[in-house]
Amino acid sequence: MKVYQEKLGIKLWAEADRPREKLLLNGRRHLTDAELIAVLIGSGNKNETAVDLSKRILASCKNDLDALGKLSVKDLSRFRGIGEAKAISIVAALELGRRRKETAGEEAMKITTSMDVYKMLLPVFADLNHEEFWILMLNQAHYVIGKQLVSKGGMAGTVADPKIIFKTALEHNAAYIILVHNHPSGNLKPSAEDLSITKKLVAAGEMLDLYVLDHLIVTNKLFFSFGDEGLI
Structure with missing residues (x-):
């Protein structure tokens, strides 16, 4: 008899563990980077949840959001489960974040006290x-x-x-x-x-x-x- 383990999809997770529901319950700052990206892409692939796929994308950039922000739509589309529409969503969200930081004009803060x-x-x-x-x-x-x-x-x-x-x-x-x-x-x-x-x-x-x-x-x-x- 063939034995296999089925990947548990996000829809079957406890409500508090689903990225969108977690954001609604606890606020956006309680989500990890991977969970925020998962909200953007909505779904993963046959073998990965949206969160797992997001973790893999981040891992390819050594969990550096600046490095992630430099990826093009073509770069992101190479990941299985990321089509052009999802890649565009990620690129657009990161560009908004960059513009917000640029508008604020904040420099990296040095802690002295x-x-x-x-x-x-x-x-x-x-x-x-x-x-x-x-x-x-x-x-x-x-x-x-x-x-x-x-x-x-x-x-x-x-x-x-x-x-x-x-x-x-x-x-x-x-x-x-x-x-x-x-x-x-x-x-x-x-x-x-x-x-x-x-x-x-x-x-x-x-x-x-x-x-x-x-x-x-x-x-x-x-x-x-x-x-x-x-x-x-």
Whole structure:
């Protein structure tokens, strides 16, 4: 008897795991790059979901959106499951992103103080009624090269997985990372868990030569810096 494993299509995923439904439920910033591209292309091929296909496209560019933005419609159409219409959608979306960045006229931000971090990520945490854990990734010169949501929790807390944190940072070729999470309660005092995870991540970063520069706890008006308080 022939035994085979059928690929589970996106339509059969749990609703919260489908890119479009996930965007509606949680907002666009909670989607990965691959999930956002999957929303654009809509479907994959016989062997891949739209998300898997998007991951393969990103992997071909070493997960570099700038490199992806340089691909032509012809380049994208070489991927099985990407026809001309889907390729055009990707190219158009990335071009809009490029024009938005150009219009804003923003230069890469250099982080020199904890206040720089707070000002940059305050819009991310504004008015949230649950905890989120983010990382800010920097290059050797301390310029920001990316930021990423690591985990999302409830009112009481969220779990920061070291494996996810360092995997993400390594994929971005970061030299340093800064940890940031919010306290919806407004209480800036670090919890025992905050102190423990910070110590664990600092130690892990030293082993990988990927150093944790700081850990901020933020509220809508104030922040607490582990670095400023001598806790890192």
